[in-house]
Amino acid sequence: MNKEKRAEIFRRFKLANPQPRTELAYETPFELLIAVMLSAQATDVSVNKATARLFPIANTPQGLLDLGVDGITPFIRTIGLFNAKARNVIDTCRILCEQHDSSVPNTRESLEALPGVGRKTANVVLNTAFGQPAMAVDTHIFRVANRTGIATGKNVLEVERRLLRLVPAEYLLNAHHWLLLHGRYVCQARKPDCPNCLISDLCEFRTKTPVPGKPDGQSAKASRTAGDDTPGGPPGRDPDGNTAGKGAREDAGKSGKGTSSRTRLRARRTAAGHSASGKNGNA
Numbered sequence: 001m002n003k004e005k006r007a008e009i010f011r012r013f014k015l016a017n018p019q020p021r022t023e024l025a026y027e028t029p030f031e032l033l034i035a036v037m038l039s040a041q042a043t044d045v046s047v048n049k050a051t052a053r054l055f056p057i058a059n060t061p062q063g064l065l066d067l068g069v070d071g072i073t074p075f076i077r078t079i080g081l082f083n084a085k086a087r088n089v090i091d092t093c094r095i096l097c098e099q100h101d102s103s104v105p106n107t108r109e110s111l112e113a114l115p116g117v118g119r120k121t122a123n124v125v126l127n128t129a130f131g132q133p134a135m136a137v138d139t140h141i142f143r144v145a146n147r148t149g150i151a152t153g154k155n156v157l158e159v160e161r162r163l164l165r166l167v168p169a170e171y172l173l174n175a176h177h178w179l180l181l182h183g184r185y186v187c188q189a190r191k192p193d194c195p196n197c198l199i200s201d202l203c204e205f206r207t208k209t210p211v212p213g214k215p216d217g218q219s220a221k222a223s224r225t226a227g228d229d230t231p232g233g234p235p236g237r238d239p240d241g242n243t244a245g246k247g248a249r250e251d252a253g254k255s256g257k258g259t260s261s262r263t264r265l266r267a268r269r270t271a272a273g274h275s276a277s278g279k280n281g282n283a
């Protein structure tokens with residue numbers, strides 16, 4: 001993809017949604033860190049439900065440390081891997097209290113030294129809480145970057161590095177959210193909503209979903225496997241190792257009804273800049 005096309009894609013994303021937000025609810029960097037830690041292999045909706053009950057009880061490192069693993073487990077029991085996450089949260093809180101004056105550090109090195117905090121979580125916190133142009137490449141961003149041709153790569157690190165190099169500087173700060181929301185609601189794994197995609201004429205995906213009633217010789221079936229557009233990746237698997245089916249189920253979990261009419265409505269709203277926001281409206 002040439003740089004003019006790439007710039008036009010982000011110009012449109014910005015026009016449609018000038019201030020994209022994470023869908024995780026949070027009010028402080030610490031709440032964001034905890035929410036992102038809990039969100040691994042879980043939906044934002046499920047995390048928001050848990051933190052809506054947990055944070056009013058305790059939303060500081062010392063507060064959660066006082067609750068302990070047994071104290072926070074009942075709040076996060078509905079989230080996958082809750083036992084391991086509870087332990088990581090408490091261990092992280094202890095380190096924040098002992099080594100960081102109960103604050104969330106704003107460097108990658110310090111963040112990744114925290115239990116349960118990997119590169120992706122660190123990138124989300126650096127970008128969303130501290131305004132750094134970091135790129136947290138998840139399964140959605142990996143898929144969109146590869147399908148469109150914005151930044152192709154065999155693995156998430158490759159795509160992350162290319163995005164940081166190729167996305168025009170003026171769009172770098174928000175690129176992560178635009179790409180994620182586009183992948184979650186429009187360019188979905190199983191059946192991308194190409195007919196309603198605002199960058200369809202710029203996207204270089206070879207097997208776009210045809211406009212209903214106007215077959216273009218390429219069936220949407222051809223794009224049903226997320227791995228189709230994953231260079232070098234095994235067919236049907238995304239960068240997190242999920243199968244296409246699992247990716248689709250994840251999408252379904254985010255929107256509640258998969259590729260239903262409700263999802264399609266949401267896709268159009270997202271394209272128009274009405275994405276759901278956090279509880280404080282500035283997440």
Ligand code: SF4
Nearest residue numbers: 187192194197200203
């Ligand atoms: S045209 Fe289709 S494949 Fe390309 S970004 Fe849009 S939804 Fe995704």
